[in-house]
Amino acid sequence: MTVPIGAYLALGALLFVLGIAGVLLRRSALIVFMSIELMLNAVNLTFVAFARQLGRLEGQVAVFFVLVVAAVEVVVGLAIIIAIFRTRATVDLDDVDLLRG
């Protein structure tokens, strides 16, 4: 009895929402970053699920590119966090409001 694709999609959705909750609720930049990674992976899961359902490999290629983007994003993001940390000695997102309107 194979697992219906819907379940995978639901799981992906759940994980995605968990990621968003993490971004909104936690104030530490690192945790926010990890939740973003979580959201990206949730999307990967959905991609793979659809690839399987439609029997087309494009889904998996998309995941490949998502991974690339995620990697670059993490690298640059962390570099920024370090730079901020060095100047403001904090990782808390709320302190960083220089760009107020």
Place this chain on the structure above:
Amino acid sequence: MELVIFALAALGAVAGGVGIIASRSPVRSALSLLLVLGCLAALSLLLAAQFIAALQIIIYAGAIVILFLFVVMLLHARSGETAPNRLGWLTPAGIVLGGLLLAGLLGTVWARDGGGVASVGAEFGTAEAVGQMLFTTFMLPFEAASVLLLVGIIAAVIIGRPEPASPTATGTPRRGVEARKR
């Protein structure tokens, strides 16, 4: 049999997700991210995406999470939340919005469900098949991705570089410190 694996992996993934959000110390949340990635890899296998699963483990779990740990170690002392939370209204808003989004997504999933699962050959998700496609139809995006990676690397080096002690010979104002004075 497949159902059992799926249930286990799903449970693991959700637990990992909650762990990232709830845990106090960033190390534990990094580890729970690791757990999530593992479960996802398993699920990918279930969905005949061996290449992706492998990638997931090698790149994601292997590199990115490790990088996280490095940074966590680097900033380990002051990562706790000390300052008062100025955006008090954000937590309830986050929960409400999250709930709404979940409902929306599940709604779409449930509304669109149906449509049979296509039968697929054995070598469907293998590295060879994906590689075949990657280097033929997706040639341009692949190259673009490589350029993106290059840029990312350079950016990280420049941003992450510690300020040189003495002002640089060219007299350009040292970034950061001067910016703050104005």
Place this chain on the structure above:
Amino acid sequence: MTGAPLLSGLIFLPLAAAMIVLWLDRQRVGAMFTVALAGMGAALVVACVLFARFDSATAALQFVERTPWTGGIDYAIGVDGISLPLVMLTAVILPLALLSAWGSVHERVKEFIVSLLALETALLGTFLASDLILFFVFWEAVLIPMYFIIGLWGGLRRAYAAIKFILYTMTGSALMLVAIIVLSVQGTAQLGTRTFDVVALRTVHVAMPLQGYLAAAFALAFAIKVPVWPLHTWLPDAHVEAPTAGSVVLAAVLLKMGAYGFLRFLLPLFPQASLQFAPVMSVLAIIGILYGGIVSWAQRDVKRLVAMSSVSHLGLVTLGAFAFTVEAVHGSLLQMVNHGLSTGGLFLLVGVLYDRTHSRQLDDYGGVAALMPRFAPLALFGRPRATLSRPSAASFCRRSTCCGCIRE
């Protein structure tokens, strides 16, 4: 009538003079003025030649020159009964304005002359263009030199006045551009070829609701220029702050562009819509006439007084334009020329007074007539000519509206 490209010559002569002036040395003021005067004089001569060879029998456009420019827009110019008097008025008024500036403008003289010459080119172009887009280009081109004239050489609140002038006119003309494009789209659909030519577009029949909106857009643009009552507040400011030459041109010619627009574009292109607008515009015109008179009665500054009286005079013109009878159109055209000459003259006189006394408050002018005996009668003749010219125009208004309006 191919012949010598008379009209293009007329339009670009002042521009040529401007080029020469640009090339001249900044110190040699006299030379610059003579060159500019020569340019404008030549334009006047060409205008007279045009007047001589214009046969008033046919109503069609004459001296038409047409060279395709870009997609559908062609550089088409022509003159007919409506534009001829205004072209002559421009050709006469501009040199006078230049002369009045000879003595009074001292700093940045070169730019002043160039902007006056550019203004003349743009004005002539507006009156002669028979292609909607070309008309729009010249319509906008008029604003730029006028903005500089008011903005740079004006009085105290010149920046405010110049910006207000520009904003008022721009809002109007922006809508007009939209209307032009929509009209041409309708035109191409029905005529087959893509064209902006006024004569061709006249045959295009536009469905009523759309025609109403297009006409409203055109009407708004022209109503701002001819200060129709609620949209006139830019005029007093522009007049008070503009230098003498600027006010002369502004009063004598710029205000006529709007009325010309009514006669040349609004009425022929949108007949049904114009009929619909006629009552509204007539009432506004009447209010303008009465309101202009009343407000000018309470003015302290003589330029503002003349500005408000211009609002009232031009209310008469719009009234004539929307009366749809031959006499009324004759009347409004005649009134335009009369108003141009008499108000232009008045502003020249005010300019002379201003240079001597540097104050424009009415009550300072009490005994001035004694100081300059020859000058005073000129002022008096200027003033009554305006009133005398009024009867000839007033009597032309359409039968019932006019009697109705004046009796009211």
Place this chain on the structure above:
Amino acid sequence: MLLALIIAFPLAGWLILGVVGGRLPRRVIGILASGTVALAFVASVAASRHPAVSAGGLTAPLFSWIAAGALTVPAGLLMDRLSSLMALVVTGVGFLIHVYSIGYMADDRSYARYFAYLNLFIASMLLLVLGSNLLVLFVGWELVGLCSYLLIGFWFDRERAAQAGRKAFVVNRIGDAGFLLGILLLATSTGTLELGRIGSLASQMAPGVLTAVTLLLFVGATGKSAQLPLYVWLPDAMEGPTPVSALIHAATMVTAGVYMIARLHPLFLAAPLTLSVVAGVGAATAFFAATVALVQWDLKRVLAYSTISQLGYMFVAMGVVAMPAGMFHLTTHAFFKALLFLAAGSVMHAMGGVIDMRQLGGLAGAMRWTAFGFVIGALALAGIPPFAGFFSKDLILEAAFTSAQHGGSWLVWVAGLATAFVTAVYVTRAAILTFLPPAAHHGHPHEAPPTMRWPMAALAVLSVGGGALGAQAVGAPLLHSLDRFFATAPATESAPAVLLTMIPVAIGALGMVMGVFLYRGRREVTLGAVGRFFERQWYVERVYDAAILAPARALAQFCADVIETRGIDGAVNGVAALVVRAGGTLRRAQTGFVRSYAAAILAGTIVVLGYWLLR
């Protein structure tokens, strides 16, 4: 062609004097100016002798002035009996006054400018009189108003003169607006403005429109001829030089209104309501002006009010359908009123500008001619038999009496008699206060130079002989010729009862006796409360100020300040301010916190998702 010459001469005079006047010697200017008017007089005499004039009217089309669609207005001149009479009066009296001005304005700085304006005035008056089209008449009408403005405010450095000029111009313009309205209504309803053809079309017009047209034309007439509602400018017009007052404000311009009604009499005859209004206003003005004249101390103002009163008589004549009598009175009035003004002028000339009667007196001895002239004028004005005034005024009163018999209101006749009485009184008062001893002046009066004396003498002769023109005894040549012109007017009925003619004479004599009795020995009699009431022109001026000027000025101020600045400008600037404020509020949304932006993005996605789902 002759007609065009009549106007061309003074016009040429104006051009020459206007352009080169400054350089010509004074003597040449005087001769040139008077010469052109004399030539005009000769030309009009020659023209009026032309047979066509008595037939239908000698016409001289000039050019096609306006050809716009249906309305074509050919500008042309027309001389028929009526306009020939007016032309003769205008040029005749004008010439005498020009000669007089040579002496009067001898020491004035801007000599040439004065004569230029005077010539322009004569030209425009002739244009008005000889116009064949109502519009040409209107242009003449406006030009005459312009000249009166220029001449009243001739000494523009004097504030009062400039103000008087402006006042005259504005009040005239109010009248002209009514007149213009009348012309337009006439043009739209009958389609033509040709004076010749208007008469015949009068019958087709709807009575309502006809009454409206005639009333509007009458408003124009009251403006120009200073009748009750719009008379205020004439007394102030005395600020101008005296010959101007004589020419414009006694003989010619003010009669333009009367001439216009006479010229358009077919219209007025067909509108009975307007006729009664004309008669009523005429009578009221006559009586009102006479009473005010009684208490004026400035001799010229006395004469000004008396002119208004006599004009009232002429309008009464028009109102009671006695057009010939009205025109006859106009002619005689031109003679004796001009004479009185010239006499007043020579008094001012002698006394160095003093005209207040309280500082005059005892001038008869030194200024024998002037005094003699003034007395003749006074007798003519009071309507004493041998003099011209008696014949014309008597005719009007008879006509008023007969019209009262045929259903007209008796009030008109009674007012006429009362005015005659008061006129006699104030004219005697003026004569006594000015000329009889004891002298209250400290100047040394001297007789006027010959150039001033001869015109006065000529006018004196006309004042005496003028009556002959209309006296029944001599066969009333003028009246018969006019009767044929006003063919519609009823022929003069049987010889009026002798009693009827004697009443006005008796009243006039009684008035003079009363005057002598009251003011003998130059007693400055003030008539107490009634006097003060009259002095302030029955408070008319103050009513005007309160009722019209103040609210108008307030309205202007309101429009200029409230509507203009705060209203429209406010709206425009308001919109700008609104945009700025809106920008301000939006700015606060940029909190700077990353997480609030995340929340905003999330909300956006949910909305989109929701829309997509629920669509």
